[in-house]
Amino acid sequence: MARPGSPSKIGTNEGGRSTQTRTQLIDAAISSLINDGFGGTSARSIGERANQNQALVFYHFGSVANLLLVALDTVSERRMAKYSSAVENAGTPSELIDVAWQIFREDLDAGYVTVLVEMMAGSSTTVGLGAEVAQRIAPWFAFAEVALERFIGESGLGSLIAAKDAAYAVVAMYIGLEMLTHLDGDRSPAIELFAQVQKFAGLMGAFSATTGAKGK
Amino acid sequence: MARPGSPSKIGTNEGGRSTQTRTQLIDAAISSLINDGFGGTSARSIGERANQNQALVFYHFGSVANLLLVALDTVSERRMAKYSSAVENAGTPSELIDVAWQIFREDLDAGYVTVLVEMMAGSSTTVGLGAEVAQRIAPWFAFAEVALERFIGESGLGSLIAAKDAAYAVVAMYIGLEMLTHLDGDRSPAIELFAQVQKFAGLMGAFSATTGAKGK
C-alpha cells in the first residue's frame, strides 16, 4: 500500500484521470473543512463535494487525515504567496498593518484561516496530527517575525520588543480572532480592533521619533 | 421529555442518587473534553470516565451537547471566581499581568481554557452550539474590559486605547495561545511572550509618567 502524501504518489500520470481526481478531492477537502468544520469533515463529506466515491480518499491519500494535511499545505502555500508579495509592497509600518488587515479580512471571508484553525482543533482528537500541523505553522511564525523585524527596526523599538515574541503574539491573535469571529459570524469587533491597532502604531511611531530613533 | 439544562432538572432530589450521577457525568465531561478533545468526546467516553452507562447522558441532559454546555458553565464559573479575586488583589498594572499569567499558566496546566477552546472548536460542527458558546464567552469580555479599564486608566492611556478593543484582543490572544500551546505542548514561547509583555507594560508606565498622567 502506497504511503499517502509521500513521494510515491500512486498515479502521477500528468493530466491523467488520477491527478484530476486528486485535485478534486483536495479542493473538496478544503471546502468541507471550511463549511462543515473538522468534525463534520469525513471521507463521505469530501467524496460528495468532489462527486467522487468516498473510498477514493483512501486510495489516493491513505487516510482522511492525510488528505486534510495536503489540503492545509495547499491553502497555506497559496496564502503565503499572497501575504509575501503584499508585505514586500508595504512601505511603512502603517501600510503593513493596512495590508495585514486587508488580507486577513479576505481570509476570514473566504475561510482560509478556518482551514488552519479547524486542523488545529482537530489535532486534539486525531493522534499524531498535532505535530504535523505544528510543522505547517512554523513558516508563518518565521514570516511574521521577518515582517515585524522590519517594522520594529524602523520604529526604533528593537531594544524593547523582541520580534520573535511579537510574531508569536500576532499569530496567536490571528487564530483567536478567527475562532471568535467564526463563533457568531460577527466581524465588527475585529474590525474595530484593527482600527485601534492602527492608531496605536501611529502613536508608537511618534514616540520613537521623539526618542530620536531612525523613524521613517 | 424534560428540556435538559433547563429549570426542570429531572431528579433534583438533594443528595439523591440522581444528583450524584449528574455531578459525576459533568466532571467526566470536563475531563473528556480536556483529554479527548471535542471530537473524541462522546456519550460513551463520558460514561466510561464516570463509570456510568452512556445512555444516562441522554436521560439527565437530553443530549451530549447539552451536557457539554453545562460542563462549560461549571468550569467557567469556577475560573471566573478565581480570576475575580486575583484581579481584585492586584494593585499595580504589573501585578495584574503577573496574576493574569500565573492563573493562565494554571489554566494551561489543568486544561481549563481547553474546555472553552474545545467547545469553540466544536461549534463549527454541531449546529446551534456556536451561539450558546458565544453567550458563555460574553462575561469574559466584560471581565477583561473592567480589569483593563482600571489598568489603562491608571496608566493615563485612556485616550489612546479603548478598553473594549483591548479586552477583545486579550481574550483572542488567550484563545490563540491555548491552541498553539496545545498543539505541541510547548509552553515556552508563551512564557517568553508574557515576560515580554511585562517589560513593555513597565515601559508604558514610564511613558505615561513622563507625559504627566496620574501614574501609580
Place this chain on the structure above:
DNA sequence: GTCTATACTTGGATAGAC
C-alpha cells in the same frame, strides 16, 4: 424516577471487481 438493553446511523477502511 432511574437506569439498561437494544435499534439505528454514520464513518473509516479494505477486499476484490474492472
Place this chain on the structure above:
DNA sequence: GTCTATCCAAGTATAGAC
C-alpha cells in the same frame, strides 16, 4: 492502475425494564 461493493466499529438515541 483505478475505482466500487461491502464490512466493521463507534456514536446517538429510545423503548422498555426495574
